[in-house]
Amino acid sequence: LVVSLEKKMSEAGKGKTGAPFVPPRPARGGSRSTQPASFNSSYNLNSQETEDQNEWYGEDNENEENGSWGSKNQQESQYFDSYSHMGIHEEMLKDFVRTNAYQQAILQNSDQFRQKVVLDVGCGTSILSIFCVRAGAKKVYAIDASDIADVAKKIVEANHLSDKIVIYKGKLEEIELPEKVDIIVSEWMGYFLLYEAMLKTVLYARDKWLKPNGLLLPSLARMYIGLYCDDEYVNSKIDFWKNVYGVDMSPMIPMAKQYAFYPSTAVDTIKGEALISESVLVKSLDCVNVLEDQLETFRAPFNFRVFRTCNWQGFVGWFDVEFPGKGQTPTSGPIVLSTAPGLPYTHWHQTLFVFNEPISVKKNDTITGNITIQHHPQAPRHLTIIIEFMHNGNSYTRLFDF
DSSP states (O other): OEEOOHHHHHHSSOOTTOOOOOOSGGGOOSOOOSSOOOOOGGGOOOHHHHHHHHHHHSSOGGGGGGGGGOOHHHHHHHHHHHTTSHHHHHHHHHOHHHHHHHHHHHHTTHHHHTTOEEEEETOTTSHHHHHHHHTTOSEEEEEESSTHHHHHHHHHHHTTOTTTEEEEESOGGGOOOSSOEEEEEEOOOBTTBTTTOTHHHHHHHHHHHEEEEEEEESOEEEEEEEEEOOHHHHHHHHGGGGOBTTBOOGGGHHHHHHHHTOSEEEEEOOOGGGBOSOOEEEEEEETTTOOGGGGTEEEEEEEEEOSSOEEEEEEEEEEEEEOSSOOSSTTSOOOEEEOOTTSSOOTTOEEEEEEEEEEEEOTTOEEEEEEEEEEOSSOTTSEEEEEEEEETTEEEEEEEEO
16 A cells, blocks of 8 residues: 555545544555555454544544644554554564564574563564563563553463563553563564654663663664666556557556656565665664664765666665574574565565656666655654755755655
8 A cells, every 4th residue: 555645645535624544554555556545454444443533533623733644642542543453463473574583583592581571562462472481581571552452461361371471551651560671572663664653662661671781672773775667567557558458548648657656655565676776774773772862853865876777766765673692593693674675575565755757867877865864743653754866967856755
């Protein structure tokens, strides 16, 4: 599904007050379309939930302070409610790259977990907590603010681990633990790493509950961008109209081009060969030491050399995270979970920053500029991306909200 720009969101998918409805991870899908983001069909929203969704948009005076996004309290309520549904947890657990990376990072380093106290931030179904116990943890405090915490407690009971894992339902900032912890584990990453802003909660937990020299899993996170040209996608959307069951529908092509190149931020998987440049590291985060205010706004320069002549369609962003300790073998490096193009599928896909019109580039052309990333002032779990660049003496500025 597309995580759309404000213009697109204002044209469709409105509630009573026209608020844009952009859910967190349930929006993760794999198709670029011009449809507004919405709950995945697997969530089976019933009539009561639809009423609740409309209430989120609803006629609340607090909306005025945050424009069409709704009040921060409403945004938080909708955010946590989205994790109460089964579909997103099924999607995350079936993501082998994600779940296996955490499992290996924990079990391959059982010496670090043995007889230790662990905090699982945003525990979901409690799968990471159970991995920690299997690695030897003596106690795990698992926290989730959504209704999935009620199910997690039953999962813990079904696996006879109630003496080892304690489930807390509520916001971490409002919960008091009985003791400090040796390790914090959390799967906090969103689209392009920082969408959802869950890292801030992990840092709060680090500062309040982690013992000196304690461990954070993951410990490092890195954001990257590159240039992409997905000819296969474009051809499937445009050339199709040249011959439709023997009918010339080429008059549809201008509309199809608008569809294919609507300026937006899209979440989709692209092949490695769609990259037309090397990657540039935008930000490296040492999760043990980074401060919250360092996440609010940052800027990074880039200098790309184009690999091949094509119609350049936009920028693509992705991330990886690294876990402390040993890898899968004594001689391998640390375990890294990567969402890069061309690597095995993850439910994060990649984040595409699509131009409204492709730009013609030639092999060995240079693209120089800066990318600025900041949390949206009216919707703190969302991002505003500003990309300024130059090509062949022409300067461009592109803004993306998602």
